[in-house]
Each structure stands twice: as C-alpha cells, then as structure tokens.
Amino acid sequence: MIPTRAADVVVVGAGAAGLHAAVQAADGGASVLLLDADVRPGGQYHRQLPVEFGAVRPERAHHEQPAAADLIARLARHRRVTQRQQVTVWAAEPRVGGGALLHLADVSSGRAVNAGVIAAPRVVLATGAYDRTLPFPGSELPGVYTPGAARALLQGARIVPGRRVLVAGTGPFLLPVAAGLIEAGARLAGVLEANHTRGWVRRPRAMALAPEKVAEAARYTATLTRHRTRVRAGRAVVAVEGDGRVQTATVAKLKPDWTIVPGSEKTIETDAVVVGYGFVPQLELALALGCDTEPGPDGSPVVAVDDAQLTSRPGVYAAGELTGVGGAVLAAAEGALAGLATALDLGTLGERGHAARASAWQGARARYRRFADALAAVYPVPDGWQSWLADDTVVCRCERVRYGALRDAVESGATALGTVCAATGCGQGRCQGRSCGTAVAGLTATLSGVDGPAELPDPLALSVRPVDTPIPLGELADDPDRPE
CATH class of the missing domain: 1.10.10 (Arc Repressor Mutant, subunit A)
Structure with a gap:
C-alpha cells in the first residue's frame, strides 16, 4: 500500500538520476520515497533482467551493471528509503509552501488503478526522456522499432526484434543497440548514421572530456568490426515497404541538410528496422508544476535549473535528461546534486558536509554538460x-x-x-x-x-497535459482517500 503521507523527499523515476538523488538525499539524513513505473529500478540505461529469468550473473548484461547493481542494492537496504515500483504519477500540481501534490496510480495489474494523492514537500523529478522519432513512408508498419524499444526488449527480456535487423538514425545510442543485437544473435543488415561523424575530429577537447565514453564507443565499434559490420555515415532509412510488416527498406545517401542525394537510393531486405534520432526530454510533470523551460543544447526545450538543480518552483528539483539530454553519467551527477540539495534544504545536512560531498559531482556535471553540448553539435537533426x-x-x-x-x-x-x-x-x-x-x-x-x-505560438502544446498518464475515468471517480 502506498503511504498517504509523503517522506521528506519524493523522487520520481528510478533511472540513473533518480537512483543517485535518492541515495544522496538519504545519506544526507532525509527520508525518501522513490517512485518508479517499471517492474524493477534502473531505468533505460541500467535496465535489469526479470527476476523470473533466474540469471546467475545478471550484472554481466551490461558493462556498467555491476556498479548499478551495487547502488540498487544499497538503496534497497537503506533504512531511510522506501521504494515503490510499478507506481506512476498521473498528475501533479503545485503545493502551497513548495513541493508538489502527486496523484499516483498503481500499474502492477497492467491497468492504471488510482492510488491516492501524496504531499511531497520536496520532489526530485527524474523522469528521463523518450526516443525522438521521425516519420517516413512506411514507418507505421509492424517491425519498425525505436532504439529504446529494441534495447528494452533486449535488456529486459533477451528478445531481438527480428532475424535480420537494420539499425539507423543518428546519435551515439545506435552503437550499444547495434552491438547488443549482434551479441544476442541477430544478424545486422547494416548500421546507418545520418550525420557525418567527422565532427568529432574537429572537437578533440570534447572527446578528452569523457575518455570513458570514447572507450565505450570503441568497445561497441570493435564488436561490430568483429562481425564484419561497419557504421556507414551520411545515410538513412527513407522508406520501408512490406505486406503487413517490414520486408524491405529504402536507404539513401544524405546531403548535410539531410535531403536525399539524387540517385543514391538502394533497397535492402530486412524484417526489422530500428531507427531513432536521439531523445526528447519528458517534460509533462515539470510543466504541470509550472517549471520554467529554456532551450537545451539542441534547441529543444528543457527544464531550467540552478546550480542546486532547483527549478523555478520552490521545492521542485529536476535532474537527468529533462534538464538536457546528456547520458547516464551526467544524469547521475545531476541526480546526486539534487539529492544533496534537498538534504541541505531540510537541514539534515550542513553547509560544510554538503560542500564536501557535492564537489566531485559538480566537476562531473560541468564536464559532461560540455560533452553534451558537443554531442548536440555532432549529431544535429536538420529539417x-x-x-x-x-x-x-x-x-x-x-x-x-x-x-x-x-x-x-x-x-x-x-x-x-x-x-x-x-x-x-x-x-x-x-x-x-x-x-x-x-x-x-x-x-x-x-x-x-x-x-x-x-x-510557434504554442511550442509546448503537446507537453502540457493535466493528465500525464492515461487512467480510466472510473478510477478518477473512485477516490481511495475520499471519506466514507
């Protein structure tokens, strides 16, 4: 049963940002309620295999999984942390005095069941992002997946989306998806990067900011090379065809503005296409609470925060991809700083202790924000x-x-x-x-x-939603907190 009285800090989302926010707030003396819609914590990047798989060494599913597993286990043992999985926030509204009123739904049964309202004096929004998709002829056919969906199938269920898979789009996330598919037994019809990645050659300082990420990309590239697959730059899937599902894909060379080079189209046989163009911050709850936004590294709106990850609303903090897409390491740093800030605000962590704990995270945040700026420049999405x-x-x-x-x-x-x-x-x-x-x-x-x-007059029109998650009208009428 979800508690009706919230903890000192409520963290929404148990990905990299949310996990680090929860552990730092709790270590700083705050009581923490961690809410997450998935079956197990970890988010997209640290997605865990289902318990039912009985994996002997599940940490081997991802090169950073051992560290994530340790963090998740630490939270599970923490006496000041209460975790609730398969619980989503379907609506949020500002709370008088700061923080938020969060309307919860239990989704463990496969449908949203109203689970009441909690008052969160301090809330850390760590809601992450979702795949940026672009339409093209045939993109609605079964067999077209986003990279996030393909990775969720792979990491969460060890399922590959097809026997012969074509991976395309733009951004560094294509590499781990392609390498993971190969390691799981799929045959790749190709890996296509729409941009010309020589942009990194002009940014050696940016690469030096994140040597571990460069090494990670090299590992994925080595996996592709061992299986005689290389990334072909300046190419994209511009159409797919099939009778009831994907059977062929049309690929083409692109000019720098992403218009098609005339005469470059070629047809490839494939039964699955994994295509994505980066990520879009999940802003709905932040906008519902009235948080200000600003242009992110790629020009898309992101939640504006100060050095403590505090938004324009008192008691509402934001961390991770909704403040600007930059990857798991940046999300972890921002989450940690948000968690520490909540403990400082509560008074359970003093100024000196806060400064000592925050210093390393602040350095990581600054470094990876510069790296995120470089990512946006190397992997643009022109019109x-x-x-x-x-x-x-x-x-x-x-x-x-x-x-x-x-x-x-x-x-x-x-x-x-x-x-x-x-x-x-x-x-x-x-x-x-x-x-x-x-x-x-x-x-x-x-x-x-x-x-x-x-x-546009209303650029955020599709992100401002009074109801963030679909919930049956009958559940809204049946308020569990209503007096008998």
Missing part, C-alpha cells in the same frame, strides 16, 4: 528529413494522421500547434504526442514559414 515524406505518409501513428492532412490544416490557417492537432487529431491517441509531437511541431513550423518549433 531536410521533411523532404522524404509523401502526402500519404503517416505522421501520427496512433490516430493514423497523414502528412497531407497536416499540410492542409496549416494551409487552411491552423498555424498554432494546438490548433493543428485539434484539426487533424495528431497527438490525441494513446501516446499523447510523445511519439509524433516533435516531428509534428517541426512540420508545422516549416509549413507555417517560421524558424523552428520555438517560434
């Missing part, structure tokens, strides 16, 4: 992908809205993102715009003739 679309290309998979309908809506005068979505149905399905929102905003901006989604 040329929009030229891949045809009128019948599905841009919103949930509601099966096609590009032609979106264009017609804009040409009819719907130039605000919210108006376009109301007119077409984009973002009104199960995913609530998480899958299509970034692409729809980009398309709306281009068709409206403005310089990017940030120039």
